[in-house]
Structures are given as structure tokens and as C-alpha cells.
Amino acid sequence: MSTLGGRPPGQPQHRADVRQHGHEPLPVLRRRMLVTGLVLFLLGVVVTALVATSSVLQPLDDRFRELMVAARWGPLVTVCTALSVGFGTAVLWPVRIAVTVVIALRRRWSTLFAWVATVALSELLVGPVKALVDRPRPPGSLVTTTAASYPSGHAIASAVTSIGVVMALTTGRRRLHWMIVAVVVSTAVALSRTYLSAHWLTDVIGGSLLGAGLALAVPEAVEVWGDRRVSRRGPSPRSTAGS
Numbered sequence: 001m002s003t004l005g006g007r008p009p010g011q012p013q014h015r016a017d018v019r020q021h022g023h024e025p026l027p028v029l030r031r032r033m034l035v036t037g038l039v040l041f042l043l044g045v046v047v048t049a050l051v052a053t054s055s056v057l058q059p060l061d062d063r064f065r066e067l068m069v070a071a072r073w074g075p076l077v078t079v080c081t082a083l084s085v086g087f088g089t090a091v092l093w094p095v096r097i098a099v100t101v102v103i104a105l106r107r108r109w110s111t112l113f114a115w116v117a118t119v120a121l122s123e124l125l126v127g128p129v130k131a132l133v134d135r136p137r138p139p140g141s142l143v144t145t146t147a148a149s150y151p152s153g154h155a156i157a158s159a160v161t162s163i164g165v166v167m168a169l170t171t172g173r174r175r176l177h178w179m180i181v182a183v184v185v186s187t188a189v190a191l192s193r194t195y196l197s198a199h200w201l202t203d204v205i206g207g208s209l210l211g212a213g214l215a216l217a218v219p220e221a222v223e224v225w226g227d228r229r230v231s232r233r234g235p236s237p238r239s240t241a242g243s
Contacts (some may be wrong), residue, residue, distance in 0.1 A: 027224070034220035041213025044151075047206035051150050052133045061200040065138055068195050077142060080192035084143055087158045087189045099165055110226055114219040115168045122160040122214050126153050129210075135203070142196040151207035152199045158189035159211030167219045186212070 050057055085091065096119055103112045127147075135150040147153075162182035170178050190204035 030220050030223050033216055034224055037213050037215070037217030037220060039213075040209050041217060044206050044209030044213055047202060047209060048129060048133065048151065051135060051202055051206065057202045061138075061202055064194065064201040065197065069140070069197065071195075076195065080195045081143060083189050083192040084154060084196065084198070087154050087161070089157075092157055092161060096161060099168065103168055110222055111168050111219070114222040115164060117222075118160055118164050118214050118218040121218065122156050122211055125210065125214075126151065126156060135200075138197045138200055141198045143198050145198050149199055150203045151210060152190065152193050152203040153207070154193050155186070155190040155199075155204040155207030156211035158186040159208050160215045162186045163212055163215035164219075167215060183212075 047057075100112070100115065103115055129151055130148040130153075133150040134148050137145055137149045162185045163179065166175060166178045166182045186208060190208050193199040193204055194201050
């Protein structure tokens with residue numbers, strides 16, 4: 001015997017668990033995304049520790065820089081320079097403010113908190129880590145640079161912004177599709193910095209890992225915390241009355 005909705009009698013139906021991407025309930029996907037973000041961030045911490053305490057990665061950086069210099073091509077230099085400008089503070093902050101306004105207009109307060117927290121944490125991270133590692137820049141940069149080399153501020157900012165926007169403004173299958181775009185964009189920005197000799201390869205690898213980790217972990221941590229609050233409260237009287 002079944003009910004009108006095709007659900008066997010006595011089997012509860014919770015809306016949060018019914019929303020699915022593929023075959024996994026939404027809370028399970030959130031926890032997996034949280035774990036992924038934490039793993040990426042921890043990998044960024046490992047790269048930071050290696051760069052700060054040893055020269056084991058420097059031969060890789062030297063070789064990659066030689067390859068980038070040997071591959072210099074005028075049009076590609078122009079594209080990479082445009083990417084550096086486009087993801088610099090003068091352009092990036094107006095975009096971030098616009099995204100903040102959009103989220104606020106939608107009254108998605110937990111999403112707004114997660115977005116602001118992600119951006120704030122990433123900005124607070126850059127300065128202290130640069131001061132701690134105090135790594136010299138590669139020689140012969142084609143663009144103006146400031147402060148120490150590690151981590152790449154462009155790599156962190158592009159990962160946090162592109163992935164963070166996807167996390168804040170999309171859901172379901174659309175999120176997966178746009179996430180691919182975000183990863184491609186942030187990777188292009190990171191590599192452009194090495195092509196211009198503004199950063200070593202490990203500068204952008206570490207920065208990208210730290211930025212992507214924050215962009216995934218912070219929003220999912222907020223959502224997981226919200227899911228737990230809802231589960232502790234139990235189903236609302238309205239949903240119980242309608243079941």
C-alpha cells in the first residue's frame with residue numbers, strides 16, 4: 001500500500017534530504033565538499049611549510065621559470081598581462097562588492113556571511129604569510145610587483161573569487177558546470193603570473209590551494225552547521241502537520 005506521493009506509509013520525508021545532486025543527499029555532498037576544501041587548504045599549508053623551511057622545491061621553480069621564459073610570445077604576454085590586471089585589486093574589489101550586493105538583495109544571509117568570511121579570511125592570510133616566508137621574487141618580471149613572492153596574491157584572490165562566486169550564486173548541476181569554469185579561470189590567472197616571471201611556480205600552487213580550500217570549506221562549514229541546527233530542532237510543526 002502506498003500514499004498519494006508514492007511514499008510507503010511511515011517513511012518520513014525531509015525536504016533537505018530529498019534535494020539531491022546525482023544520487024547523494026545534499027547534506028552528504030556538503031560534508032564531502034567541506035572535506036575537499038579542508039584537504040586543499042592543508043595541502044597549501046604543506047607547500048607553505050616546504051617553501052619557508054627548505055629549498056627542496058627551488059629546482060622545480062627554476063626549471064619551470066626557464067621553460068616560461070623560453071616560451072615567451074608577444075600575444076600571450078599581452079593576454080597574461082590582461083589577466084593580471086583583471087584579477088588585480090582595482091577590478092576584483094568592485095566585482096566582490098557587486099556579488100555582495102546581489103546576495104544581500106536575495107536575502108540569503110547565511111550565504112552572505114560565508115561569502116564575506118571567505119573573502120576576509122583570504123585577505124587576512126596573504127600579508128602575514130608573505131611576511132613569514134619572505135621569499136624573493138623571480139628575476140626579470142614583466143609587470144610591476146610589490147611585497148614578497150610567496151604566496152601569490154593573484155592566485156589566492158582568483159581562486160577565492162571565482163570559486164566563491166560559484167559557491168554563493170549557483171546550486172545543483174549548474175554549480176558543477178560553473179565550478180569547472182572557475183577552476184579553469186583561476187588556473188589561467190595563476191599560470192599567467194609565472195609566465196610573466198612575477199611569481200615562482202610554487203608561489204601560485206600554494207596560493208591556489210589556500211584560496212580554493214577557503215572558497216570551498218568556509219561556505220560548506222556554514223551550511224553543515226546550519227543542517228545540524230535544523231536536525232537538532234527536528235521537523236517544524238508546519239511540516240509535521242502537512243505530512
